[in-house]
Amino acid sequence: MAALSVVVVRKRFPAVGAAPEKLVLHDLRFRVAAGETVAVLGPSGCGKTTLLNLIAGLDREFEGRIERPAGRLAFVFQEPRLLPWRTVEDNLRFVLDGVPDASARIRTALGEVELPEVGPVYASRLSLGMARRVALARALVVRPSLLLLDEPFVSLDQPTAWRLRLLLLELLARHRTTTLIVTHEPREAVMLADRILLLSAAPARLRAELAVPLSFDERREQARIEAVARALLPDLREPIAAEAA
Ligand SMILES: Nc1ncnc2c1ncn2[C@@H]1O[C@H](COP(=O)(O)OP(=O)(O)O)[C@@H](O)[C@H]1O
Ligand SMILES: [Mg+2]
Incomplete structure (x- = not known):
């Protein structure tokens, strides 16, 4: 059963002054099942935050259709915004x-x-x-019936980021919240998500959809995460974040 259904045919930002129109998302289609955690993994600037804004209904200027679950939506922004x-x-x-x-x-x-x-x-x-x-x-x-997380652990030192990911892993397992997490960190996606949607650089298209074969306990072991990340994402040595350059 799909809790969230996303079809973005096109999302563009209009020309402003000398800056030309920009196509950011193109032909992006996916579903998230109830209770599932899906990661959207892509390079910086590819359109991940733009996508979350569409899903949250904060931006309605796009071609396509998004169906959200009934109930409350929660959005953890890239900056904590308290x-x-x-x-x-x-x-x-x-x-x-x-x-x-x-x-x-x-x-x-x-x-x-x-x-x-x-x-x-x-x-x-x-x-x-x-x-x-x-x-x-x-x-x-x-x-929330849908939790949206936009790079929730950026700018933290590695040990703190690791502890917070462990905490999130536990909370998602406990609450079975339907979750979409956006990140440019391949290991974060592997650790937390049941499924990874791999995006190209802008205009973002779906490059691949990857199931993550890790149990809850295995997700708490860095060596396991590393091994699966390397198996699923062969171009990991050239960091995915560098593709935008
Ligand atoms: N309001 C806007 N107007 C014009 N361009 C924008 C706007 N918001 C974002 N962009 C551009 O869209 C692209 C994707 O941005 P964003 O969704 O923030 O990427 P990501 O979150 O993946 O780093 C970037 O090139 C960015 O400069
Ligand atoms: Mg962003």
Whole structure:
């Protein structure tokens, strides 16, 4: 059963001044099943954020058709985008908007991202790693029927990024949330996704669709992830991110 169905025939940005019209996405079709985690893997600038904006309904200017599941959608942006002058708890309460058991849900969500104490802390005081975890809690606290993640672990040091990926892996397994994660990191895609949609450089087309043959436990072992990444993505030695150049 498809929870999400995406057909983008064309997405272009119009000419502005001397800059010509730009075709960013071309003939992109895929589905995501309920409970599945799919990664969209492609070089920087290929159109991944543009695609998420279409799926989220933030940008409606495209040719095609997108069917989303009923229920709430959660979007973890490339930057955490917390309200800096509000406490962490208020940042979460804001998206819950009058839900009766909001306080209990906020406590649970912060516990799940291993930050049970930060509720009263101003968001501006958080490290980037903590802010990314709070952004994840803010997404999960609404119990989304579709979770969209845009490179949620960029700009973190490697050990922190690894810990946060482990945390996300566990949370997705626990909640079985239908998830689309966008990344330019092949190993991140292999670790987290059931299936990888490999995009070309802009205008982004689907180059390949790859099932990831790893169990939950195997996904926690870096050597396994490395082996599968090299088997699935033979051009890994030339980093996929370099293709845009
Ligand atoms: N609002 C916009 N107007 C014109 N061009 C844009 C706009 N947003 C993005 N682009 C261009 O579209 C391409 C894809 O951008 P983006 O979706 O952000 O890529 P990615 O997230 O894969 O790095 C880039 O060349 C970018 O410069
Ligand atoms: Mg992007």
